[in-house]
Amino acid sequence: MSPPVFDPVHLRALRAAATQAPLRPRLPLWAGESVIGSVEPDFLHQIALEPLFDGREQLLKEERNGQAGWHLQGELTQGLNRVATALHAAGLAGAWRDEQLAVCDPQGRRLGTVERAAVRPLGIATQAVHLVGQAPDGRFWVQQRAFDKPNDPGLWDTLMGGMVSAADTLDLALQRETWEEAGLHLADLADLHYGGRLHTCRPARDGNGAGYVSEHIDWYHCTVPEGMAPVNQDGEVECFVLMDGYELLRQMQQGQFTLEAALIQAALLAGN
DSSP states (O other): OOOOOOOHHHHHHHHHHTBOOOSSOOEEEEETTEEEEEEOTTGGGGSOOOOOTTSOOSEEEEEETTEEEEEEOSOHHHHHHHHHHHHHHTTOSOOOOSOEEEEEOTTOOEEEEEEGGGTTTTTOOEEEEEEEEEOTTSOEEEEEEOTTOSSSTTOEEOSEEEEOOTTOOHHHHHHHHHHHHHOOOGGGSEEEEEEEEEEEEEEESTTTTTEEEEEEEEEEEEEOOTTOOOOOSSSOEEEEEEEOHHHHHHHHHTTOBOHHHHHHHHHHHHTO
16 A cells, blocks of 8 residues: 655645734834844733833833834843733733743844743744654554643644743653653653754734744654553543554544644655
């Protein structure tokens, strides 16, 4: 039997879905001289923040070189987390996780951290890691996301997918998330190797529809040895199943996989 071939038309549609312009104009969010995110022009008028100890406003709308934007003043981590708390109180944040994510400048240099719930309303770029797992016979281990997850509940996903927190390196996130989601130790997996990097940018529901996703996704591939099966540890997975390549393609083409998982597995199947 010939190997499954991914439809190039569907692949183009997936890539287009993963690279979408904002629904409405957005302004840069500055910290010092660096752009750290973006917001809709009047979005931050919806929250109230106490002035800094020296009387300055925490958030200041201003122009730089003829471009309007929002300037976060004061210490970055403290300031962003004050904004995150205010967004949460106003019902404008995502699901609150008590998890800090790194905030970087456009060159990837880390400047501070922020509560995960605020990254999409503020258009702050994030990093995620995924693991594609196959059985020795070539079938794919995939997870069904728990039905109570705030994003993509019930859809199929890779063996493991999770955010890289501010406390993690990429390697630590891969190790931790693989255990928490699949109950597997990296040392027990065969042929673990780096697969590649994807970037997605598209509108998000967070912030009452004013959010924007900008995410870098590093993915890995491995073989789960015979006799070993994933078992969820953190309650965020409904179940794991094995799918052959043809069933995987069918489910992907019916929109039953998350966009990120579909892109990663399409890249693997296409050999890109």
